[in-house]
Amino acid sequence: xxxxxxxxxxxxxxxxxxxxxxxxxxxxxxxxxxxxxxxxxxxxxxxxxxxxxxxxxxxxxxxxxxxxxxxxxxxxxxxxxxxxxxxxxxxxxxxxxxxxxxxxxxxxxxxxxxxxxxxxxxxxxxxxxxxxxxxxxxxxxxxxxxxxxxxxxxxxxxxxxxxxxxxxxxxxxxxxxxxxxxxxxxxxxxxxxxxxxxxxxxxxxxxxxxxxxxxxxxxxxxxxxxxxxxxxxxxxxxxxxxxxxxxxxxxxxxxxxxxxxxxxxxxxxxxxxxxxxxxxxxxxxxxxxxxxxxxxxx
Amino acid sequence: xxxxxxxxxxxxxxxxxxxxxxxxxxxxxxxxxxxxxxxxxxxxxxxxxxxxxxxxxxxxxxxxxxxxxxxxxxxxxxxxxxxxxxxxxxxxxxxxxxxxxxxxxxxxxxxxxxxxxxxxxxxxxxxxxxxxxxxxxxxxxxxxxxxxxxxxxxxxxxxxxxxxxxxxxxxxxxxxxxxxxxxxxxxxxxxxxxxxxxxxxxxxxxxxxxxxxxxxxxxxxxxxxxxxxxxxxxxxxxxxxxxxxxxxxxxxxxxxxxxxxxxxxxxxxxxxxxxxxxxxxxxxxxxxxxxxxxxxxxxxxxxxxxxxxxxxxxxxxxxxxxxxxxxxxxxxxxxxxxxxxxxxxxxxxxxxxxxxxxxxxxxxxxxxxxxxxxx
Numbered sequence: 001x002x003x004x005x006x007x008x009x010x011x012x013x014x015x016x017x018x019x020x021x022x023x024x025x026x027x028x029x030x031x032x033x034x035x036x037x038x039x040x041x042x043x044x045x046x047x048x049x050x051x052x053x054x055x056x057x058x059x060x061x062x063x064x065x066x067x068x069x070x071x072x073x074x075x076x077x078x079x080x081x082x083x084x085x086x087x088x089x090x091x092x093x094x095x096x097x098x099x100x101x102x103x104x105x106x107x108x109x110x111x112x113x114x115x116x117x118x119x120x121x122x123x124x125x126x127x128x129x130x131x132x133x134x135x136x137x138x139x140x141x142x143x144x145x146x147x148x149x150x151x152x153x154x155x156x157x158x159x160x161x162x163x164x165x166x167x168x169x170x171x172x173x174x175x176x177x178x179x180x181x182x183x184x185x186x187x188x189x190x191x192x193x194x195x196x197x198x199x200x201x202x203x204x205x206x207x208x209x210x211x212x213x214x215x216x217x218x219x220x221x222x223x224x225x226x227x228x229x230x231x232x233x234x235x236x237x238x239x240x241x242x243x244x245x246x247x248x249x250x251x252x253x254x255x256x257x258x259x260x261x262x263x264x265x266x267x268x269x270x271x272x273x274x275x276x277x278x279x280x281x282x283x284x285x286x287x288x289x290x291x292x293x294x295x296x297x298x
Numbered sequence: 299x300x301x302x303x304x305x306x307x308x309x310x311x312x313x314x315x316x317x318x319x320x321x322x323x324x325x326x327x328x329x330x331x332x333x334x335x336x337x338x339x340x341x342x343x344x345x346x347x348x349x350x351x352x353x354x355x356x357x358x359x360x361x362x363x364x365x366x367x368x369x370x371x372x373x374x375x376x377x378x379x380x381x382x383x384x385x386x387x388x389x390x391x392x393x394x395x396x397x398x399x400x401x402x403x404x405x406x407x408x409x410x411x412x413x414x415x416x417x418x419x420x421x422x423x424x425x426x427x428x429x430x431x432x433x434x435x436x437x438x439x440x441x442x443x444x445x446x447x448x449x450x451x452x453x454x455x456x457x458x459x460x461x462x463x464x465x466x467x468x469x470x471x472x473x474x475x476x477x478x479x480x481x482x483x484x485x486x487x488x489x490x491x492x493x494x495x496x497x498x499x500x501x502x503x504x505x506x507x508x509x510x511x512x513x514x515x516x517x518x519x520x521x522x523x524x525x526x527x528x529x530x531x532x533x534x535x536x537x538x539x540x541x542x543x544x545x546x547x548x549x550x551x552x553x554x555x556x557x558x559x560x561x562x563x564x565x566x567x568x569x570x571x572x573x574x575x576x577x578x579x580x581x582x583x584x585x586x587x588x589x590x591x592x593x594x595x596x597x598x599x600x601x602x603x604x605x606x607x608x609x610x611x612x613x614x615x616x617x618x619x620x621x622x623x624x625x626x627x628x629x630x631x632x633x634x635x636x637x638x639x640x641x642x643x644x645x646x647x648x649x650x651x652x653x654x655x656x657x658x659x660x661x662x663x664x665x666x667x668x669x670x671x672x673x
Binding site for chain 1: 408412439440446449584595602608620622623638
């Protein structure tokens with residue numbers, strides 16, 4: 001019988017028996033550890049997670065926009081998008097809101113806690129297609145998490161892209177994710193427009209919803225590609241603004257959320273018409289999904 | 299596909315006396331197969347273990363209508379003189395509940411153990427053409443996508459299939475219109491046609507031939523082959539229901555806001571019966587089920603249904619909060635997006651969802667209503 005042991009130790013002295021697993025059972029999570037936890041905004045934290053097996057870690061390749069299934073043994077699995085760039089140290093960063101049974105349990109983890117991880121899954125953002133073009137990144141709330149590796153990739157190869165604009169919004173200034181990075185992104189060539197639904201006494205920035213920011217920028221539809229992620233209502237308005245400005249449907253990309261159990265196109269939960277969001281998405285271009293995107297209750 | 303020749307393309311066709319089927323059943327058990335087939339239980343013909351020929355519902359038939367199922371005595375002693383019941387072979391290849399792996403928690407470690415329970419070798423006895431197509435469709439789902447479901451694969455590879463060409467159609471059957479029957483054309487090891495005192499046996503594979511080896515039989519006569527073909531033709535001609543699949547995916551996609559969805563939602567109880575009896579529905583939930591003592595836990599895979607309120611639940615809310623959206627998902631998936639996903643319709647015309655719907659909602663009637671009043 002094959003089995004795997006997930007030792008609960010600190011990362012410093014890790015004595016993990018090498019995982020011997022049937023590599024071909026795609027349902028089986030791999031042993032991993034939380035090695036760092038960073039509090040972000042209220043209810044949201046970023047977890048660095050490393051595979052226990054160094055070979056597994058070395059083989060792991062992903063595209064920005066892909067996601068992992070994180071497993072709290074005895075509780076359940078959740079799909080979490082990858083929030084890190086490739087050069088941010090060992091493991092993978094996941095920014096998670098404590099909102100359900102599994103993510104609330106994760107909120108109690110400590111560095112060194114064992115966890116299960118499998119992935120990466122799905123199709124990522126069109127960084128290649130975006131080369132040579134202006135790039136519009138539009139996000140709301142936690143929707144910035146899967147776009148953060150996009151921002152970092154655009155920064156890392158800034159000369160390959162035209163004008164790059166990030167438009168991001170949150171409910172309140174306290175909910176602005178990764179706000180400690182905006183200044184640096186702005187300095188290195190990404191026009192960063194931030195807005196909040198409600199300000200507070202200290203807030204000197206914009207107040208209003210994200211789609212309104214479209215009026216603040218000039219868009220050349222001949223050379224602009226948009227990537228958006230956030231609450232579905234935000235994405236609907238962002239897509240409408242982009243379409244109104246004649247960005248072609250095939251250059252409008254969004255990352256969709258659906259219920260997911262398996263992440264491998266077998267369990268049936270994440271369907272959106274002909275597509276399984278887990279394997280055909282989560283990133284879609286609007287020409288592919290226009291007739292189902294934003295259809296109520298579909 | 300619906301040729302009336304009674305011979306499997308690559309094999310031979312023999313005739314056995316009816317009681318000799320009992321010898322085949324014995325042989326299967328001796329060879330290590332678990333033989334499952336139609337049996338009488340719970341006032342229905344359900345699939346269960348068949349130890350001997352007397353376990354078959356000999357002399358019984360069924361009467362089916364939308365929302366109605368009754369057993370009736372036949373006037374003869376036909377072995378397979380009925381249509382499909384509520385069960386399908388899905389429950390053996392893709393069991394309603396499976397442990398995928400288990401976890402043991404120790405003081406400072408945990409052990410993950412894949413489920414390595416031995417998988418039975420099933421011999422399916424009496425598989426109808428609609429269900430052969432259903433198995434092929436689930437093969438497309440579980441074996442031919444980017445990820446292979448090893449749990450399904452293990453069961454599927456071992457299964458031996460003995461088909462039966464349908465001699466009767468229930469009033470809820472519509473396989474002829476779906477191009478999925480009533481003649482079984484592929485996907486079986488052996489196929490039987492029930493004649494009066496004999497079975498015509500088409501031997502389609504070496505595995506099927508091995509089972510028949512040494513079983514008393516004789517070559518089929520031309521007359522018997524013709525008689526066998528006529529039996530299936532008669533079944534096709536007697537089929538009352540039909541579903542017009544012409545252009546159906548686009549038709550449904552273009553009518554996602556049709557008022558018919560509201561009307562069917564007023565009748566539909568969202569009970570999930572249609573998805574449980576459907577031989578192709580594959581949705582399943584993955585759940586961690588910890589033991590009461592907290593020392594271990596199991597990862598369970600369990601049939602789920604798009605009619606369950608939780609099916610489309612996510613952190614941002616329920617994506618399909620009403621019955622209208624759930625029925626629309628089921629029907630458009632089955633008849634439209636299934637074609638996009640797997641190249642074929644998800645409906646094989648077995649009629650189970652029609653019969654076992656407690657309020658008698660009829661998929662053929664719903665599709666026809668939308669076609670008849672397109673928007």
